[in-house]
Amino acid sequence: xxxxxxxxxxxxxxxxxxxxxxxxxxxxxxxxxxxxxxxxxxxxxxxxxxxxxxxxxxxxxxxxxxxxxxxxxxxxxxxxxxxxxxxxxxxxxxxxxxxxxxxxxxxxxxxxxxxxxxxxxxxxxxxxxxxxxxxxxxxxxxxxxxx
Numbered sequence: 346x347x348x349x350x351x352x353x354x355x356x357x358x359x360x361x362x363x364x365x366x367x368x369x370x371x372x373x374x375x376x377x378x379x380x381x382x383x384x385x386x387x388x389x390x391x392x393x394x395x396x397x398x399x400x401x402x403x404x405x406x407x408x409x410x411x412x413x414x415x416x417x418x419x420x421x422x423x424x425x426x427x428x429x430x431x432x433x434x435x436x437x438x439x440x441x442x443x444x445x446x447x448x449x450x451x452x453x454x455x456x457x458x459x460x461x462x463x464x465x466x467x468x469x470x471x472x473x474x475x476x477x478x479x480x481x482x483x484x485x486x487x488x489x490x491x492x
Contacts, residue, residue, distance in 0.1 A: 346358055346359070346362050348386060348389060349361050349362055349365075349389050349393065352390075352393045353393055353396065357396070361389060361392045361393060361396070362389065364392050365385055365388040365389040365392055366385070368388050368392075369381065369384060369385050369388060372384070433488060434484075434488070436487070437483075437484045437487035437488055438450075438484070440483060440487055441480055441483060441484070444466070444476065445476045445479055445480045445483075446480070447466070448462055448466065448468075448473055448476045448477060448480065449476070449477060449480040449481075449484075451465070452473075452477060459473045459474060459477070
């Protein structure tokens with residue numbers, strides 16, 4: 346707990362330590378670990394890094410509670426244009442193949458790197474790059490055709 350508490354918020358320490366021990370218990374059932382302390386420390390370090398990456402992707406610090414948000418003037422024209430643009434983007438996204446759409450959204454919406462996407466999908470990084478290129482070209486063509 347001392348190792349983890351130096352790296353994360355106090356309220357997250359127990360959760361990370363618990364998750365590390367769960368991984369140790371699951372791993373230990375399959376194979377014997379020569380240095381369980383070192384394994385546990387590395388597991389905790391990985392969990393801390395995973396949580397930091399997730400926080401960076403979600404950028405929780407930029408979220409504003411609804412009560413603290415400043416009211417804005419409602420503009421009907423802007424609202425209708427935004428809704429129309431969203432409908433066109435959704436239609437363009439649906440023209441993509443499922444794998445291409447998944448890769449595009451993982452990169453652009455969730456903030457995953459090409460290497461992370463490649464690991465998740467089983468493709469090479471080059472394969473992910475090709476899928477992203479196809480998605481960008483197809484979406485661009487589709488959206489330009491609507492203008």
